[in-house]
Structures are given as C-alpha cells and as structure tokens.
Amino acid sequence: MSGVFFLQQLLNGISFGALLFLIASGFTLVFGLMRISNLAHGAFYLLGAYIAVVTVAVTHSFWVGLLVGAVAAAVIGLGLERGLLRRVRGKEMPEVLLTVGVSFVIADLVLWIFGGDPKSITSGNGAPSGALVIGDFTYPQYRLFIIGVTLVIGTALFLAQRYSKFGAIVRAGVDNREAASALGIDIDRVFTWVFVVGAALAGVAGAIGSGLLSLSPSSGTEMLLYAMVVVIVGGLGSITGAAVGAVLIGLIDAFTKVLLPEFAYFTIFAPMALILVFRPRGLFGRAA
Amino acid sequence: MNARRPSTGAVVKGAILAALLVVAFVCPYVLGSYYVSLLSIALIAAILASSINVLAGNAGLVSLGHAGIAAASGYGLAWAYRQGWELWAQLGMAALLTAVASVLYGLISMRTRGISFLMVTLAAGMVVYGMAYRWSSVTGGTNGLPGIRRPEGIAEYWQFYFLVLVAFCFVTLALIVVGRSSFGLTLRGIRDSETRMVSLGYNVPLYKFGAMLVSGAVAGVAGVLAVWHSEFISPVVAGFQESAISMIMVALGGIGTVLGPLVGAVLVTGFQHVLSSVFERWSTLLGLIFILSVIFAPQGIVGGVADLMRRIRRRGAPPRREQLDAEFRA
Numbered sequence: 001m002s003g004v005f006f007l008q009q010l011l012n013g014i015s016f017g018a019l020l021f022l023i024a025s026g027f028t029l030v031f032g033l034m035r036i037s038n039l040a041h042g043a044f045y046l047l048g049a050y051i052a053v054v055t056v057a058v059t060h061s062f063w064v065g066l067l068v069g070a071v072a073a074a075v076i077g078l079g080l081e082r083g084l085l086r087r088v089r090g091k092e093m094p095e096v097l098l099t100v101g102v103s104f105v106i107a108d109l110v111l112w113i114f115g116g117d118p119k120s121i122t123s124g125n126g127a128p129s130g131a132l133v134i135g136d137f138t139y140p141q142y143r144l145f146i147i148g149v150t151l152v153i154g155t156a157l158f159l160a161q162r163y164s165k166f167g168a169i170v171r172a173g174v175d176n177r178e179a180a181s182a183l184g185i186d187i188d189r190v191f192t193w194v195f196v197v198g199a200a201l202a203g204v205a206g207a208i209g210s211g212l213l214s215l216s217p218s219s220g221t222e223m224l225l226y227a228m229v230v231v232i233v234g235g236l237g238s239i240t241g242a243a244v245g246a247v248l249i250g251l252i253d254a255f256t257k258v259l260l261p262e263f264a265y266f267t268i269f270a271p272m273a274l275i276l277v278f279r280p281r282g283l284f285g286r287a288a
Numbered sequence: 289m290n291a292r293r294p295s296t297g298a299v300v301k302g303a304i305l306a307a308l309l310v311v312a313f314v315c316p317y318v319l320g321s322y323y324v325s326l327l328s329i330a331l332i333a334a335i336l337a338s339s340i341n342v343l344a345g346n347a348g349l350v351s352l353g354h355a356g357i358a359a360a361s362g363y364g365l366a367w368a369y370r371q372g373w374e375l376w377a378q379l380g381m382a383a384l385l386t387a388v389a390s391v392l393y394g395l396i397s398m399r400t401r402g403i404s405f406l407m408v409t410l411a412a413g414m415v416v417y418g419m420a421y422r423w424s425s426v427t428g429g430t431n432g433l434p435g436i437r438r439p440e441g442i443a444e445y446w447q448f449y450f451l452v453l454v455a456f457c458f459v460t461l462a463l464i465v466v467g468r469s470s471f472g473l474t475l476r477g478i479r480d481s482e483t484r485m486v487s488l489g490y491n492v493p494l495y496k497f498g499a500m501l502v503s504g505a506v507a508g509v510a511g512v513l514a515v516w517h518s519e520f521i522s523p524v525v526a527g528f529q530e531s532a533i534s535m536i537m538v539a540l541g542g543i544g545t546v547l548g549p550l551v552g553a554v555l556v557t558g559f560q561h562v563l564s565s566v567f568e569r570w571s572t573l574l575g576l577i578f579i580l581s582v583i584f585a586p587q588g589i590v591g592g593v594a595d596l597m598r599r600i601r602r603r604g605a606p607p608r609r610e611q612l613d614a615e616f617r618a
Contacts, residue, residue: 035403037403037406037407084579084583087583088582088583088586091586092402092403093350093402094582094583094586096350096403096406097536097539097578097582098579098582098583100532100535100536100578101536101575101576101578101579101582102575102579104532104536104571104572104574104575104578105571105572105575105576105579107571108569108571108572108575109569109572112568112569112572221528221529225410225414225528228407228410228411229411232407232411261422262422262423262424263418263419263422263423265414265415265417265418265419265421265422266415266418266419266422268418269411269412269414269415269418270415272411273396273408273411273412273415274396276396276400276404276407276408276411277395277396277399277408280399280400280404
C-alpha cells in the first residue's frame with residue numbers, strides 16, 4: 001500500500017466516520033436521555049436525504065436543501081414523539097416496536113413518492129465538488145467538506161451540552177430523570193426537544209450523505225445499523241463515544257473494503273457483538 | 289385454572305384449535321395450488337415466529353435477529369444439496385449450522401436483556417447476513433444458491449403443505465410442553481424478576497442460553513422448510529427486514545400466546561402476497577396497523593381477543609392484565 005493510497009483510505013474512513021457521527025449523535029442523545037432505542041432514526045435519515053435531493057433539484061442550492069431536509073426530519077420527529085411515543089412512555093418494548101412500525105411506514109411512503117431507483121444529490125450548488133490536487137495526491141473535496149461540516153456540528157453539540165443551560169438540563173436528565181423532574185424541570189418538554197434535535201441531525205446526515213453514498217429506500221435501514229454499531233461501540237448516550245466510535249467504524253469499514261472485501265459486514269458487526277459481551281456499556285459509556 | 293375440570297376458557301381454546309386443524313387438513317382439497325402454497329409460506333413464517341415467541345413470551349427476550357439462524361440452517365441444507373450429499377447429510381448440515389448459530393447467538397446474548405438483547409441479536413443477524421452476502425465462493429453472494437429441489441415424497445405442493453402443517457403442529461405442541469415444564473417456569477421467573485431468580489440461586493445466563501438453543505432449533509426447522517419451499521436461498525432471508533417482519537408477526541399476534549405467531553404470520557403473509565396485488569401500499573398499511581396495535585392492544589390480537597372474552601364472561605370485572613403488562617415491561 002503506497003503512502004498516497006494509504007492517506008486516501010485514511011481520509012475515506014474519516015469522512016465516512018464523520019457522516020456516521022452525524023447520524024449516531026442523534027441516536028445516542030435520544031437513547032441517553034429517553035432510554036429509547038429509536039429504530040426510526042434511519043427513516044429520519046432517509047426522509048432528510050430525499051427531501052434534500054428534491055429541494056436541491058428545484059432551488060439549486062445545497063444549503064437550502066440541507067435546511068429543508070433537516071426541518072422535514074425534525075417535524076416528523078416531533079410528530080412521532082408527541083403523537084405516538086408519548087402514549088407508551090417508559091415502556092421499553094412498546095417504544096421500540098412503535099419506532100419499528102414508523103420506520104416501515106416512512107420507508108414505504110418514500111418508495112411510493114420517490115421510486116426505488118437510486119438517487120443522489122446534484123453536486124455543486126454551493127457545496128464543494130471536484131478534486132483537491134496536491135502533487136500525486138488527489139482527493140474529492142466533498143469528502144473533506146463532510147469532515148468540516150461535522151467538525152462544526154460536533155463542536156457546537158459539545159459546547160451546547162457542556163456550557164448552555166439546556167445542555168445542563170439534558171445532562172441532569174441523563175444522570176437522573178426523576179431527580180431532574182422533581183427539581184421542577186419539565187422533563188417531557190426536554191424529551192421532545194432532544195428528540196427533535198436528534199431527528200434534525202439525522203436529516204442533516206441524510207442530506208450530506210446523499211452526496212456521498214447512493215440513496216435508495218433501503219438506505220435508512222443501512223444507516224440505522226451503522227449508527228447502532230457506532231453507538232454501541234462508543235457507549236450508549238455518550239457524544240464523545242459516538243465521535244470515537246464513528247471514526248473507528250469508518251476506518252474499519254474503509255480499510256476492510258480494500259483489504260478483506262469478503263468480510264465487510266463481519267468486521268463491523270463482530271466487534272459490536274464482542275463489545276456487547278465483554279464491555280456492554282461501550283468504550284465511553286457509563287456503568288448502568 | 290382448575291386442575292381437574294377444564295375451565296370454559298380451556299374448552300373454547302381446545303375447540304378453536306380442533307376446528308383450525310380440521311380446516312387446515314381440508315384446505316388442499318378445496319383450494320388451488322396458489323393458495324395452498326401461500327398457506328405453506330404462512331405456516332413456515334409462523335414456525336419462525338414461534339421461535340421468537342418462545343423467547344419473548346417465556347423469557348421476555350425480544351429478538352431482532354432470528355432470521356439469521358433460519359438462514360444459517362437454510363444455507364447448510366442448500367450448500368450440502370449442491371455438493372450432491374444424501375438427504376440425511378443435507379439435514380445434518382442444516383442441523384449443524386443451526387446449532388453453531390444458536391450457540392453463538394446464545395453465548396453473546398445470555399448476559400443481556402431488554403434493549404441490549406434486541407441489539408445483540410440484531411448484530412448477530414447482521415453478521416450472518418454479511419457472511420451470506422460477501423462469502424460468495426460458498427454462499428453464491430447476492431445470487432444465492434438456486435435449484436434446491438425438494439426430495440421425493442414432498443415434491444408436490446400439497447405433499448409439502450402437509451409436511452409443513454405437521455411440522456408446525458409438532459413445533460407448537462413441543463413449545464407448549466417447554467413452556468409448561470419447570471424450565472419454562474424458570475424462564476418466566478427470570479422474565480418477571482431476574483434479580484429474584486439470581487438470589488434464589490438460579491444460573492440465569494445458563495437458562496437464557498438454553499432458551500436460545502430451543503428457540504434456535506425451531507428457527508432451524510423454519511429455515512429448512514423455507515429453502516424447500518422456494519427451492520432457493522439468498523442473503524435477503526437473513527436480513528434485518530426479515531427478522532423485523534417476524535418480530536412484528538409475534539407482537540401483532542400476541543407475545544406469549546399459543547396462536548399469536550400463527551395469527552400474525554397469516555395476517556402479514558396475507559398482506560404481503562394477497563393484498564399487495566390490489567393495494568400497492570400494503571407495507572404502509574401493515575405499519576399503521578402495527579402502530580395502532582402497539583398503542584391500543586399491546587397484548588396483540590390473540591391477547592386482545594382473549595382479554596375481551598374474559599371481560600365479557602366476567603361482565604365488567606377487571607381483566608387480569610398484570611401478567612401481560614409485565615411481559616411488556618420486561
């Protein structure tokens with residue numbers, strides 16, 4: 001493996017990991033606070049992606065597409081949380097089953113409205129396209145752009161969680177729901193907001209991902225599975241864990257696709273299974 | 289329930305089962321080949337759903353990866369068939385792979401419960417899917433392994449239907465026996481309070497491991513029958529979608545009920561194959577029905593009907609829902 005090739009694979013891994021972080025961070029936030037394993041999270045990705053693709057085709061602006069995709073996912077997230085999940089609050093299994101049902105419906109409606117053919121977002125339109133060339137080394141600018149956007153969003157999330165009042169409330173809720181709500185915090189409202197933010201993050205991931213990966217009605221499930229692996233490896237509920245897990249899984253994915261193509265899924269899901277057995281709280285998760 | 293004199297409920301249940309059995313045996317003489325094949329599909333799906341139900345109903349462990357065990361079994365049979373092995377050796381290969389898959393599923397999941405169990409089984413299922421998809425020199429990759437003919441004696445569609453029916457009845461009876469054994473009682477104890485069972489000295493992970501082996505064996509039966517039905521196997525059968533649909537069948541029918549897997553499987557298979565020809569958005573409808581059932585009838589169709597009948601019999605006396613609720617909280 002030459003130096004240039006290695007560097008390209010390294011960046012492939014990191015940029016894919018960046019996308020994984022965007023989708024996994026929302027999943028982990030919701031799980032950390034609400035203890036909901038939201039299997040409809042992939043459907044939010046799907047929705048954000050398709051709506052962004054259509055919006056960009058109409059408005060010729062990547063950023064408008066990104067925004068509309070994120071808002072659409074957030075609105076559906078709001079509906080799911082307020083309209084459905086609230087009715088089975090605190091019952092672990094019904095919550096999961098509900099999200100499975102919702103993901104079924106959304107995936108089927110997306111198939112109906114947008115068809116089954118793979119789509120991708122029109123390149124350019126305000127997002128970088130083309131290749132970065134430095135001597136022997138060429139690399140798609142869009143992938144670097146993903147890393148940049150994710151750094152911005154990740155930093156914002158980190159700062160918000162660490163320094164804002166809402167962040168403090170969320171952290172309090174993660175630590176002890178009952179105590180937080182006994183102190184006068186309207187925990188139901190916090191749940192709704194966190195769920196909406198999580199959905200919006202998945203929508204953003206969808207919009208950005210549709211420029212990197214091909215988009216089809218089954219992309220939602222695929223990305224959900226990746227997000228779950230990342231979150232379980234990193235530790236459920238931990239943003240730092242999601243970041244580390246995302247980069248780790250991104251790198252494993254990039255290098256095994258080149259080195260051991262026969263074991264692509266194996267090398268991702270087997271570590272997840274092992275972590276679940278030997279360190280169930282993940283690399284950065286706290287003990288239950 | 290009175291031990292000597294069967295209660296009205298038990299009589300009603302027995303009558304329903306007997307009537308169903310009669311109908312099931314008459315079907316091939318009345319219905320055309322298309323519908324009989326469809327029934328075979330539904331019964332095979334019901335067997336796979338039963339394998340999930342035995343875990344969910346008794347031990348409170350909901351799996352999202354059981355299609356992986358069935359697929360391992362199916363691939364074993366299909367691979368051995370294409371090597372030109374004898375029937376008994378094909379079945380042996382299927383049994384071996386089922387056992388290997390069940391042991392691995394059991395080992396990685398026996399210390400988990402609730403959501404973690406769900407995620408571990410999901411991950412295990414994806415490992416099987418990944419191997420089926422990528423290890424193409426053995427599994428045929430995306431193209432799968434085609435041309436797996438049924439052996440003599442069950443080659444005709446109606447012969448095969450009877451085999452599937454017998455298998456389903458056998459599996460259902462066996463699982464009832466397991467559920468009523470002391471093993472089953474221990475599992476229900478674990479479902480209701482794991483800590484209590486631990487402090488009573490039960491080796492909880494070992495029981496969960498055992499439950500997975502029982503459940504895996506049933507899934508393996510479904511896997512073999514599924515390959516014989518479609519004469520083909522591809523990675524799709526191991527996928528997340530397949531596991532999720534099987535789990536939906538169980539939850540829709542009623543977790544922990546005897547007839548729940550059958551009702552759920554018939555309903556979902558009907559949606560997939562019959563309704564899909566008239567209404568293209570069957571999947572949306574199924575999802576919506578499922579959502580409504582989770583909210584309004586969390587004990588599923590069979591559980592809901594049983595609940596309703598109890599309520600009518602007792603004329604407004606509160607139903608015994610503690611147990612059903614406990615299942616869902618587990």
